[in-house]
Amino acid sequence: MVKPSNSFHQVPLLLLLLLLVVASAREYNNNDIIATTSTISRNDFPPDFVFGAGSSAYQIEGAASEDGRKPSIWDTFTHAEKVVDKSNADIGSDQYHKYKDDVKLMHDMGLDAYRMSISWSRLIPDGRGAVNPKGLNYYNNLINELIAHGIKPHVTLNHFDHPQVLEDEYNGFLSPKIIEDFTAYANVCFKEFGDRVKSWSTLNEPNIQTLLGYDLGILPPERCSYPFGAVNCSKGDSTTEVYVSAHNILLSHASAVNLYRKHYQGRQKGQIGLTLLALWMEPFSDSLRDLAATKRMIEFHLGWILHPLVYGYYPATMRKIVGSRLPYFTDNESEQLRGSFDFIGLNYYQVCYVSDIARSLDDNSRDYILDVSANLEDYPKIRVQKNTKEFLDFSRLKVSPEVPFAPWGLQRLLEYVRVNYKNPPIEITENGYPLPPSTGRNDTKRVEFLQVYIESLLTPIRMGSNIRGYFVWSFMDCFEFRFGYTFLYGLYEVDFNDKDRKRCYIVGSHPSETTSVISSIVNNYILLLCLALALALLFSQSQAKMVKTSNSFHQVPLLLLLLLLVVASAREYNNDDIIATTSTISRNDFPPDFVFGAGSSAYQIEGAASEDGRKPSIWDTFTHAEKVVDKSNADIGSDQYHKYKDDVKLMQDMGLDAYRMSISWSRLIPDGRGAVNPKGLNYYNNLINELIVHGIKPHVTLNHFDHPQVLEDEYNGLLSSKIIEDFTAYADVCFKEFGDRVKSWSTFNEPNIQTVLGNDVGIFPPERCSYPFGVVNCSKGDSTTEVYVSAHNILLSHSSAVNLYRKHYQGKQKGQIGITLLAMWMEPLSDSLRDLAATKRMIDFHLGWFLHPLVYGYYPATMRKIVGSRLPYFKDNESEHLRGSFDFIGLNHYQVFYVSDIARSLDDNSRDYMLDISARIGGPPTISRLKGPPEFSLAPWGLQRLLEYVRVNYKNPAIEITENGFPLPTSTGRDDTKRVEYLQVYIESLLTSIRMGSNIRGYFVWSFMDCFEFLFGYTLEYGLYEVNFNDKDRKRYPKLSAEWYTTFLTKHGKERKSYSY
Known part of the structure; x- marks a missing residue:
């Protein structure tokens, strides 16, 4: 104990200081921002990741006619009262006079960097020639002030505002003369400021500047031509000038970069790039026309500038359409352009939804808008559809307050750039949320926006995107171009009615809440380090008790040592693969009723295959014929039949809410119908009771691939409609005997893969296929029809069981019932229309095959058209029973497949399921049961896209992620760091989908412990717990993943409840 001089109740100093540490980690404890500070911190990002905020010269400086500055094209435009509120930026936020105060605010916030621009009209007022000494002095002072406060200036050379004199003389960017003048201006900047500025961007958003200024005419220099312009322009040609101006901008950029690299970069050690507006484009529907329109839109919007920078030429789509x-x-220009960047800046705000419109065949009577030939919309089915011209006028607002946040759009954008443009270094140079001035400082909506977008960057970083930094737009309220002061983005409020342009902290109130968020993210780790340093200084002058180790380790102060342990505990599991997990997310970040669990299935885990009256299932027959990879079986398996009490205790220790299990039909009703096996009934009652007593909810699947062999022998199992009655009778026994305690039922597991592998390809039981479709030589079957017949009977069996449950049990038992599907995400291998169409088919055949009847009562149109008479149809009453026959949908998701098109036979009677789809996926058909082979990259964005697809296309059903896990070879042992990384990024990715509106109710790891893995036997394992299959006692051992999941569930988890029965 350290006794303070005032004997402050003899409170232990360590405890007091520890409370300060805890308090510092919860700084700015506000209901609107608590999730931010608890979910992510700066430490979750790479050490050299840059956090900043931005502005631009015309928008923030003011002093428009002071100290030798002359007009830019934006001065001319605003003085003609062309913006919404007829305002201008003559005074603006007045940073010209208040830069020292502003830099102090940046320093207090903890910014690494400030993104700013230089006013060409202030530095070289005539566009070329003499440098304005007062302008030069201002920028030197601002840069020096930033450097003195530890803030890196990230400087843009041109942010829409080239000198009006150059526009008057030669039409600015329409003339190649701009290249020489821009390069000379850049030369002055590099020469005067480059010793301190280490990050340069040549131009800001040329892909929108040119469109709005030279086609639509709604931004300066207001050039357009009838009938294309959004306004009545007095000059211009919309059909050509939009492309000419962009071309000269690209050549100006390349020239400036060439100059920098040749004369400055070697000694100044800086970086140079270019910044684009980068909205993400999604198809409005899954029609081929909308898919093609989306592809065009992305290439015209993003590829227009990026493609020349990476490859040296415009995208093929643009070359073909624009002609x-x-x-x-020229060859020389292409060579200079290719690779002319050290980074790309992306200004991201929202997702646009794209639909196709007809294009004029005359390529000389089109502008950029008609070349793209697409409509854009903010959000499907929410707003009245705009044409592209109207939307792009709106796009300078960048994000509409009524549009839902879409951080998944940023993730898709980054993945697209990574894959298609050689994974360039990226800075998110603008990201922010507009609110009307009346909002004041209580900008909770902006807080929420920043939280989800900053957090969403972690997944692309882990997925390999080369993201170097993130900048909030904007540091403070400023003039917002076409919208004047009607919408503001600032972290700091500026009082534009006050001639002194006071920032919010001056008027006696706190900064905006977003300021607190950014400061908290940036400074959390610094607080801990400062506290540790303070303690070190304190105890270097005290008589504190010392710890002397066996090697006399420099007499380390005890308290300092303990504090270091506290800091270390905040970095528990300090491993590159898993450190971000424990610091980034916890159970508390999910809704209170969200269910976390782990799963298994009866045949895979129970063992006791021939004990206590159980008879063979189709999987017993299959494995006894040594058909799996290692010729093994599950006769003993993990032996949960005898060890269920030990296993339930492990589940309780882990902190599981629920255990996903299945019932063996062959154990409960060994002959498939008729008498119930009392010992089977007793086993499941005991297991369910044990779970309930330990506070764990049983989530029960009725059939997990393993119907009784006797039914297969009698009438070919799922191929006969007789299965419907027998399955319903079996379900009736389960509901009656267990439904008072089981509140979550799933009828079938993965029928969409069970039928393909068992009744088409023939590599699963019952091994039915026909030549030449089967992967193996089957002795029976018809691949062209049986895959569809078996699926049809499964759907009717499902709806019959659901109807029974709802009619006789649900009212009094208060449970839920659904079905579980394998749900891989499908991505096109290329952006060709054939691959896009193949991907759409693959999704319909893989997911829509079952989901469509469950939601709409009939098969997808794609399937009905392609499969024809081989696809069974639903009668009216069957369709009625099917529609809505679920309370939730279980999705088993493991990985992303890449889909490419192959030719389809025209004879629909000489095709099986595989040829009906006529697509090639990433890996042989058997890989689907492997689910997540180690050589596959982690792709949590695939799960997000899947959930978004289901939300939009299938009426946002209640969803449980019923399986998600990562396989490793048995030889891996317990050090399964790769699995930990997998679970981390996938669980974390769910938060974005939940915030985006997906109705996700739970998540289950596959699998709770190592078990028999169907075709792969014991060669691959998914378990959180290792099982020693060489030990007759089948001992369990926790793997690193078990420790991680336990920490995730219990460290900040809910208090566990026990349930009576």
Whole structure:
């Protein structure tokens, strides 16, 4: 104990200081921002990741006619009262006079960097020639002030505001003369400021500047031509000038970069790039026309500038559509352009939904808008559809307050750039949320926006995107171009009615809440380090008790040592693969009623295959014929039949809410129908009771691939409609005997893969296929029809069981019932229309095959058209029973497949399921049961896209992620760091989908412990617990993943409840 001089109740100093540490970690404890500070911190990002905020010269400086500055094109535009509120930025936020105060605010916030621009009209007022000494002095002072406060200046050379004099002289960017003048201006900047500025961007958002200024005419220099302009322009040609101006911007950029690299970069050690507006484009529907329109839109919006920078030429789509109106690069220009960046800045705000419109065949009577030939919309089915012209006028607002947040759009954008543009270094140079000035400082909506977008960056970083930094737009309220002061983005409020342009902290109130969020993210780790340093200084002058180790380790102060242990505990599991998990997410970040669990299935885990009256299932027959990879079986398996009490205790210790299990039909009703086996009934009652007593909810699947062999022998199992009655009778026994305690039922597991592998390819029981479709030589079957017949009977069996449950049990038992599907996500291998169409088919055949009847009562149109008469149809009453026959949908998701098109036979009677789809996926058909082979990259964005697809296309059903896990070879042992990383990113990715509105109720790891893995036997394991299959006692051992999941569930988890029965 350290006794303070005032004997402050003899409170232990360590405890007091520890409370300060805990308090510092919860700084700015506000209901609107608590999730931010508890979910992510700066430490979750790479050490050299840059956090900043931004502005631009015209928007923030003011002093428009002071100290030698002359007009830019934006001065001319605003003085003609062309913006919404007829305002201008003559005074603006007045940073010209208040830069020292502003830099102090940046320093207090903890920014690494400030993104700013230089006013060409202030530095070289005539566009070329003499440098304005007062302008030069201002930028030197601002840069020096930033550097002195530890803030890196990230400087843009041109942010929409080139000198009006150059526009008057030669039409600015329409003339190649701009290249020389821009390069000379850049030369002055590099020469005067480059010793301190280490990050340069040549131009800001040329892909929107040119469109709005030279086609629609709603931004300066207001050039357009009838009938294309959004306003009545007095000059211009919309069909060509939009492309000419962009071309000259690209050449100006390349020239400036070449100059920098040749004369400055070597000694100044800086980086140079270019910044684009980068909205993400999603198809409005899954029609081929909308898919093609989306592809065009992405290439015209993003590829227009990015493609030349990476490859040296415009995208093929643009070259084909625009034709002779699109300028071309000479060989020398192409060579200079290719690779002319050290980073790309992306300004991201929202998702746009794209639909196709007809295009004029005359390529000389089209502008950029008609070349793209697409409509854009903020959000499907929410707003009245705009044409592209109207939307892009709106796009300068960048994000509409009524549009839901879409951080998944940023993730898709980054993945697209990574895959298609050689994974360039990326900075998110703008990201922010507009609110009307009346909102004031209580900008909770902006807080929420920043939280989900900053957090969403972690997944692309882990997925390999080369993201270097993130900048909030904007640091403080400023003039917002076409919208004047009607919408503001600032972290700091500026009082534009006050001639002194006071920032919010001056008027006696706190900064905006977003300021607190950014400060909290940036400074959390610094607080801990400062506290540790303070303690070190304190105890270097005290007589504190010392710890002397066996090697006299420099007499380390006890308290300092203990504090270091506290800091270390905040970095528990300090491993590159898993450190971000424990610091980034916890159970508390999910809804209170969200269910976390783990799963298994009866045949895979129970063992006791021939004990206590159980008879063979189709999997017993299959494995006894040594058909699996290692010729093994599950006769003993993990032996949960005898060890269920030990296993339930492990589940309780782990902190599981629920255990996903299945019932063996062959154990409960050994002959498939008729008498119930009392010992089977007793086993499941005991297991369910044990779970309930330990506070664990049983989530029960009725059939997990393993119907009784006797029914297969009698009438071919799922191929006969007789299965419907027998399955319903079996379900009736389960509901009657267990339904008072089981509140979650799933009828079938993965029928969409069970039928393909068992009744088409023939590598699963019952091994039915026909030549030449089967992967093996089957002795029976018809691959062209049986895959569809078996699926049809499964759907009717499901709806019959659901109807029974709802009619006789649900009212009094208060449970839920659904079905579980394998749900891989499908991505096109390329952006060709054939691969896009193949991907749509694959999704319909894989997911829609079952989901469509469950939601709408009939098979997808794609399937009905392709399969024809081989696809069974639903009678009216069957369709009625099917529609809505679920309370939730279980999705088993493991990985992403990449889909490419192959030719389809025209004879629909000489095709099986595989040829009906006519697509090639990433890996042989058997890989689907492997689910997540180690060589596959982690792709949590695939799960997010899957959930978004289901939400939009299937009426946002209640969803449980019923399986998700990562396989490793048995030889891996317990050090399964790769599995930990997998679970981390997938669980974390769910938060974005939940915030985006997906109705996700729970998540189950596959699997709770090592078990028999069907075709792969014991060669691959998914378990959180290792099982020693060489030990007759089948001993369990926790793996690293078990420890991680336990920490995730219990460290900040809910208090466990016990349930009576």
